[in-house]
Amino acid sequence: xxxxxxxxxxxxxxxxxxxxxxxxMRYTLIITVxxxxxxxxxxPLIAVFAEALEDGLVMAIExxxxxxxxxxxxxxxxxxxxxxxxxxxxGIAAAWAIxxxxxRGKAFVxxxxxxxxxxxxxxAGLCLVLLFGANSLLGGWLVAHGYPVIFAVPGIVLAxxxxxxxxVARELIPVMTEQGRSEEEAALTLGASGxxxxxxxxxxxxxxxxxxxxxxxxxxxxxxxxAVAVVSGKIRGQTATxxxxxxxxxxxxxxxxxxxxxALLAVLALVTLLLKSALxxxxxxQLAAAHRH
Amino acid sequence: MQIExxxxxxxxxxxxxxxxxxLSIPSGALIALLGPSGSGKSTLLRILGxxxxxxxxxxxxxxxxxxxxSVQNRRAGFVFQHYALFRHMTVFENIAYGLRARPRPTRPxxxxxxxxxxxxxxxxxxxxxxxxxxxxxxGGQRQRVALARALAIEPRMLLLxxxxxxxxxxxxxxxxxGLRDIHDTTGLTTVFVTHDQxxxxxxxxxxxxxxxxxxxxxxxxAEIRAKPKTQFVREFISA
Numbered sequence: 001x002x003x004x005x006x007x008x009x010x011x012x013x014x015x016x017x018x019x020x021x022x023x024x025m026r027y028t029l030i031i032t033v034x035x036x037x038x039x040x041x042x043x044p045l046i047a048v049f050a051e052a053l054e055d056g057l058v059m060a061i062e063x064x065x066x067x068x069x070x071x072x073x074x075x076x077x078x079x080x081x082x083x084x085x086x087x088x089x090x091g092i093a094a095a096w097a098i099x100x101x102x103x104r105g106k107a108f109v110x111x112x113x114x115x116x117x118x119x120x121x122x123x124a125g126l127c128l129v130l131l132f133g134a135n136s137l138l139g140g141w142l143v144a145h146g147y148p149v150i151f152a153v154p155g156i157v158l159a160x161x162x163x164x165x166x167x168v169a170r171e172l173i174p175v176m177t178e179q180g181r182s183e184e185e186a187a188l189t190l191g192a193s194g195x196x197x198x199x200x201x202x203x204x205x206x207x208x209x210x211x212x213x214x215x216x217x218x219x220x221x222x223x224x225x226x227a228v229a230v231v232s233g234k235i236r237g238q239t240a241t242x243x244x245x246x247x248x249x250x251x252x253x254x255x256x257x258x259x260x261x262x263a264l265l266a267v268l269a270l271v272t273l274l275l276k277s278a279l280x281x282x283x284x285x286q287l288a289a290a291h292r293h
Numbered sequence: 294m295q296i297e298x299x300x301x302x303x304x305x306x307x308x309x310x311x312x313x314x315x316l317s318i319p320s321g322a323l324i325a326l327l328g329p330s331g332s333g334k335s336t337l338l339r340i341l342g343x344x345x346x347x348x349x350x351x352x353x354x355x356x357x358x359x360x361x362x363s364v365q366n367r368r369a370g371f372v373f374q375h376y377a378l379f380r381h382m383t384v385f386e387n388i389a390y391g392l393r394a395r396p397r398p399t400r401p402x403x404x405x406x407x408x409x410x411x412x413x414x415x416x417x418x419x420x421x422x423x424x425x426x427x428x429x430x431x432g433g434q435r436q437r438v439a440l441a442r443a444l445a446i447e448p449r450m451l452l453l454x455x456x457x458x459x460x461x462x463x464x465x466x467x468x469x470x471g472l473r474d475i476h477d478t479t480g481l482t483t484v485f486v487t488h489d490q491x492x493x494x495x496x497x498x499x500x501x502x503x504x505x506x507x508x509x510x511x512x513x514x515a516e517i518r519a520k521p522k523t524q525f526v527r528e529f530i531s532a
Binding site: 183193196201204205 | 394
């Protein structure tokens with residue numbers, strides 16, 4: 001004879017954790033989020049691709065093949081290739097200085113790092129024109145010596161770097177604050193030099209935050225419009241980046257060309273996001289180990 | 294190694310952490326710096342280890358001035374309260390870190406590193422955990438690995454900052470004995486910081502009671518218990 005011990009009465013049917021909401025509320029919230037996401041994020045993305053492919057894939061690709069379009073793509077990639085590594089280096093340096101040492105004026109510098117987030121990109125662009133424009137002291141001297149900044153590539157790089165400066169530092173500061181200084185101190189007491197400590201202890205500990213910061217920085221660097229529009233002068237084939245090219249094409253009612261370029265820009269951003277997801281998936285166990293510590 | 298602390302003072306901005314303290318630590322002794330938080334005991338330990346530098350005063354190792362000696366050249370085995378193990382490295386790599394960081398001419402071969410790390414894992418009685426990551430260990434195991442890592446560099450002294458502070462009472466007792474045994478085997482001059490008077494009294498040869506950046510009393514545990522020199526010491530040890 002088998003005896004079944006009924007234990008269900010020990011556990012009330014409505015048993016649930018204190019933070020768990022009733023089912024109807026959970027589903028309502030999930031569905032609301034999904035609807036908002038689809039309307040605000042997913043639908044526009046689909047619309048861009050639909051517009052670009054309106055006359056077929058061949059036309060879309062062809063519109064990207066002319067000289068001005070190719071120059072715009074090249075310029076955007078070049079600018080990202082300069083601005084992103086530079087800001088990664090600056091961001092690491094800033095986060096390191098802020099989290100690993102105590103010094104006067106630290107709070108002010110933290111506020112300063114956030115400045116590009118709070119200042120309108122157009123204002124940032126105008127500031128650069130005031131500083132480096134042909135009518136300014138510095139700009140006049142640079143133009144006289146054959147190095148124009150405004151309405152030229154250096155200005156676009158500067159504007160992009162200004163706008164994307166906070167991304168890496170902002171990702172790193174909380175992570176480095178949470179990790180504290182003791183691992184670095186331990187490495188130093190074990191005889192490691194400052195550089196060795198940085199490359200073998202600090203960098204491995206921040207690599208995920210760093211990667212995420214770089215991806216965000218890259219996406220924004222390629223997509224920046226406002227500040228770049230002010231300093232670029234919008235010269236086709238010379239200083240027109242992809243976002244500026246998109247705006248010009250759109251204003252000229254060249255909708256297939258405009259949306260093809262827009263779709264390409266979106267694809268570039270999506271590739272970085274997919275890359276991040278792939279890396280997260282590949283190193284899931286390492287990530288979990290790092291967080292459990 | 295004999296350690297001489299000569300009128301060491303430390304200020305952080307306008308706050309004074311240490312008022313010119315002097316202390317002589319005999320070679321091979323096991324010393325406790327005992328005091329409440331804010332008494333300056335951790336600051337003193339970090340100055341010995343080269344993680345902080347004094348505002349004035351000198352530190353002498355075996356009679357030689359070591360005040361300006363860099364943290365790397367002090368060869369002090371330092372153990373931190375929250376272990377400070379390198380979280381992305383295995384236990385083996387953690388312990389090997391100091392040996393791999395040596396300049397090429399004095400760096401041991403890989404086979405030699407492996408031999409030494411395994412010997413240290415035996416010493417801390419955790420021979421089979423070399424391949425694990427710190428996150429897979431208990432608090433007590435992590436602290437023992439931290440001790441092995443500090444010992445791997447063949448230190449001239451062992452400095453421990455609240456080594457058992459984050460552990461539960463049973464593990465603390467075990468590790469106390471473990472530290473005593475390791476001290477007796479290696480004969481290293483050892484200084485540990487604690488706010489737990491039982492721990493200090495039970496473990497140390499010599500207890501240094503500190504308060505508000507000053508040394509209140511130095512003596513053998515029995516002496517301090519029998520003849521507390523100041524009101525503060527009397528109250529602190531009876532607490």
